[in-house]
Amino acid sequence: MTVNAISDGSRSSRTPRYSSGGDWRLEALIDRLPLRVGGAVSYLLQPKSRWVRIPAGVLLIGGGLLSFLPILGVWMLPVGLALLAEDVPAFRSTRSKVLDWIERRRPQWLSPSSKPNKPS
Numbered sequence: 840m841t842v843n844a845i846s847d848g849s850r851s852s853r854t855p856r857y858s859s860g861g862d863w864r865l866e867a868l869i870d871r872l873p874l875r876v877g878g879a880v881s882y883l884l885q886p887k888s889r890w891v892r893i894p895a896g897v898l899l900i901g902g903g904l905l906s907f908l909p910i911l912g913v914w915m916l917p918v919g920l921a922l923l924a925e926d927v928p929a930f931r932s933t934r935s936k937v938l939d940w941i942e943r944r945r946p947q948w949l950s951p952s953s954k955p956n957k958p959s
Contacts (some may be wrong), residue, residue, distance in 0.1 A: 864938040868948065883895060889926060893926060899916070899918050900916055902919075
């Protein structure tokens with residue numbers, strides 16, 4: 840298994856991300872997140888964070904299924920599935936198909952953001 844370190848020169852304050860998939864589209868989407876959220880996602884994608892990533896993915900999926908409650912929402916479901924895709928091979932093909940769809944239908948989501956994200 841190879842580990843790819845990807846860092847962006849414009850985001851020197853963020854630590855490099857390590858993703859077992861190494862998909863540039865996923866990295867581009869993470870770069871569009873606010874700095875604090877992007878840092879958390881980067882931490883969860885590191886191989887050493889597996890024991891945090893799996894429970895976080897399961898909890899996010901559960902929160903997505905309970906989206907009728909306040910604070911919880913449907914947005915939690917795809918985020919949880921994307922986190923679990925790092926460890927569950929069956930979810931990787933689905934994540935790849937979703938990223939293919941985004942690349943075809945919403946290419947502006949993969950382009951660098953025009954303004955730097957504000958720290959949250």
